[in-house]
Amino acid sequence: MGDVYQALADATRRLILDELSERDGQSLFELCSRLAMRHGVASSRQAISQHIAVLEDAGLVRSHRSGRTKIHHLHTEPLGDIVARWVRPEETS
Template sequence: MDAEQLDRIFKALADPTRRRIIDRLREQPAQSLFQICAGSVAEGEKALSRQAISQHLDMLEKAELLQVSWSAQTKIHSLDLKPLREAADIWLNKHL
């Protein structure tokens, strides 16, 4: 993992909305944008537009924290913990 990838991961984790999306995908893997939006409303979180959540998902995807697959015409998002574990091994653990 290079320094740029490490920066993308920590930048993605810096936002509380993206951390909530990660938590939601960890609890219930393989969700569509609609399911993620509906889950945030059901949990009483501050309402965000589909476009805003889509932008957060894009940031998580660029950080390689999400795997994307397609079911018909629906994009399905799943959490990929491998880059997060690598970031912890490379940077966090050396400071703990």
């Protein structure tokens, strides 16, 4: 679970998750464009790719190839462990 916390600690990675939450199944180019236009993130594609790799290692993003393009999807299952750790059952109703 430590990888999830580490992945969420970075603001750019949280923005990537926000973008995938809003529009799942994006390529690196699409994510870079949305981050630049909507959030003013001026990171290189290589830097964003490294952020995505951290998110993949934490299990928060899953990716697959479609031809020459790698498509990224939000995977929220690891967040369930965080919720289960601190949220009481009566708070989820």
